[in-house]
Amino acid sequence: MKRLHLPVIAFLSVFFMSVLCFGQTIKIGFNIPLTGDIPKVGEESKFAAEMLKEEINANGGLLVEGKRYKLQFIYEDNESKAESAVTAALKLIERDKVLAIVGPNSSKQAVPGGQVCDDNRTPMISPWSTNPDTTKDRPWVFRAAFLDPFQGPVAVDFASKEFNAKKAAVLFALANDYSKGLAEIFRDDFEKKNGADSIVSYESYGDKDQDFSAQLTKIIAAKPDFIFLPNNYNEVALIVKQAHDLGWKGPFMGSDAWGNSELMTLCGDDCKGLFFSTHYAAAGATGATKEFIDRYKAKYGYQPADVAALTWDAARIVLQGIQASGKVTGKLKKVRESLRDAIAGISEFNGITGKMRFDDQGDPIKCAVVVKISDQGEFVFTESVCP
Amino acid sequence: MTASIIQNIFNALQWGSFYSLIALGYTLVYGVLLLINFAHGDIFMVGAYISFFVATFLLGGYAFGPPFGLPGWMVLGLTIPLTMILTSVVGVTLERVAYRPLRRKGANRLYVVITALMCGIILENGNLAILGASRKSYPELVDKVVYTFGSITVTNLKIGVILSSILVFAILQFIITKTKIGMAMRAISYDKFAVPLMGIPIDTIIVFTFVLGSSLAGFAGILFALSYPVLDPFMGALIGWKAFIAAVVGGIGDIRGAFLGGFLLGFVEIGVVAFFPSTYRDLIAFTILLIILCIKPTGLFGVAKTTKV
Secondary structure, three states, rough: HHHHHHHHHHHHHHHHHHHOOOOEEEEEEEOOOOOOOOOOHHHHHHHHHHHHHHHHHHHOEEEOOOEEEEEEEEEEEOOHHHHHHHHHHHHHHHHHHOOOEEEEOOHHHHHHHHHHHHHHHOOOOOOOOOHHHHHOOOOOOOEOOOHHHHHHHHHHHHHHHHHHOOOOOEEOOOOOHHHHHHHHHHHHHHHHHHHHEEEEEEEEEEOOOOOOHHHHHHHHHHOOOEEEOOHHHHHHHHHHOOOOOOOOOOOEEEEEHHHHHHHHHHHHHHHOEEEEEEEEEEEEEOOEEEHHHHHHHHHHHOOOOOOHHHHHHHHHHHHHHHHOOOOOOEEEEEEEEHHHHHHOOOOEEOOEEEEEEEEEOOOOOOOOEEEEEEEOOOOEEEEEEEO | OOHHHHHHHHHHHHHHHHHHHHHHHHHHHHHOOOOOOOOHHHHHHHHHHHHHHHHHOOOOOOOOOOOOOHHHHHHHHHHHHHHHHHOOOOOOHHHHHHHHHHOOOOOOOOHHHHHHHHHHHHHHHHHHHOOOOOEOOOOOOOOOOOEEOEEEEEEEEHHHHHHHHHHHEEEEHHHHHHOOHHHHHHHHHHOOOHHHOOOHHHHHHHHHHHHHHHHHHHHHHHHHHHHOOOEEHHHHHHHHHHHHHHHHHOOOOHHHHHHHHHHHHHHHHHOOOOOOOOOHHHHHHHHHHHHHHHHOOOOOOOOOOEOOO
16 A cells, blocks of 8 residues: 555645646647757747747736736647647647647648647647648637638739749649648649649659659659749758759749748758748838847847747737636636637737738638748748738 | 650669669678668668768868868768768677677577667667757759750769769679678678688678678768758668668669669659659559569579578
8 A cells, every 4th residue: 555655645746736836827738840851840939939938928927817827838749740740739638738739830730630639629729731621620720821722822823923824833742731732722723724734744752752853854844834842841952953953944933831941051042033922021021020030030040930920920819819718727628618719709810920810710811922032042022912 | 755764764873873872781781691781771861961071071161170171072082981981880880789799699680680670760869869850951062063965954963873873883793702801791691600610700791791881871871962962860761661672672682683673663763753643653663563572582683592581
């Protein structure tokens, strides 16, 4: 019996102590890719969240119903894998008992992660996921980014105008929900506007591929006016270089997954002059957006990409929801429920990536921008497209 | 059409070169020790990283770099031998720390194979823990020149990769068939118990095998990093597995088999993408390899033996 007592006592005392110590905190979980394919995305998410937390905790905490609560952010690594995103979400919901989860970032993890949060009745908001399935028929899941059905046509219209394009080629990652979904939306929209055979080449590649020469040879032989690449930044760097090696001199058009500060270190001169659609343009920003960029730059030493800004917005949406619901203590289930209702009820949110409000699917209605990569490697605003 | 076929032949030769170079390392170790060194793909990754650090160091990218600036070709000329030496040190260390103690204790080969798998995982995650998850961008050591003939384009790098892999194979073939140490290696693979009785130092030969195999992996790492200049800790896993398959299809234990098997896999992969929708690449490519193995289970050059792993 004695042997049994000790761990039980130890456990109970830790439990009570933690209640005493953290009784006045609000816990929010972050389900982000700190390692794996896109570690920079996770890092920027974490840094933006840390900045927000420090700012609010320095003021004594988040003001809810006249009382201040300290924020506690818990970062869980999902290794940029679908299955790890599920484990990370479960860990945050059950072990850490968070009020809400911010993340996962890319659709590959956000689609399965959203399912877990919806099943466990925990509010989740994905900063960066653009695939419709993330929030579809899931009342507990929200997002801060626009959707691919909106982004796809933006790319189509911009390319038709800028490159005078009548024929396009697509190269996408088969194992990535984001890339595959966006490629399909782009193909359907482009064919609708330019005729049935206007997509002259529609190629894919697998996980961890590094050689794209066969696909690119096929694409270049089909003579498209431009190549659409809805891929992660690390693959973009390799694809663009290899295409140039194979003699391609035409333009590329990319999507929001390009917008990472690591793109230019990996890609260098090859990526200069290319266009992609994204959530915000860091170069030439004004107002609160500029203030965020300047503070981030001063603190961490580089320009934040869209994912940092979107995480900032997503976390602030959660905080605004907490303030609106006014409930922090009490039964966790009830608190989560009132938080969900409060987020769904936000009439207009003024974020640093633009004004937005949620539709009944939990998706924001907001604008997209198209940026050009300048010769200095900056992402320069070219045009803004609103729904 | 012909133009794109010729273009794809060049693509396949380049891509097959990497499979060949890595498969040669698998097959060397297997030929001598009958050990499938599953850490080999990760030794290749370590080689790429070592060459990254050596090249950055020689280019003066670090505070403690050489005081004089070196031109790109000289940096490359120094990077290749340095990387090969350092990578073979890693390979030999693995042999000393992980494989030799097990061999001394007379452990079944199965356990050594599992140990090799674990070593691979340690290398990957050790790299991840030490260097962090962000990717490295390899410096451009060679001024890239694009040659265009009609609608066919090749770069000097592509030609360099293909030629050097053929050259490496020729050197290796010479060592194995024409030198005394090569003869000793073949003798060990023939009969591990009788050879020490003839006064051949078996451990020295095994170390030499690991030096050869790992320095090949290091060399492949340099060429790979030059061609695909984005390095990450898990880059060696998949290509290592596929190269192992290439070695098996070629007939594991025979270096001609590994060399041709590597190119065969490169041609099959590129060819499938060229003529079928790329979505089915791995499905069709590996079905073809499976059929080859069904017809000839020992691989193209393999000899049937009574015991296999």
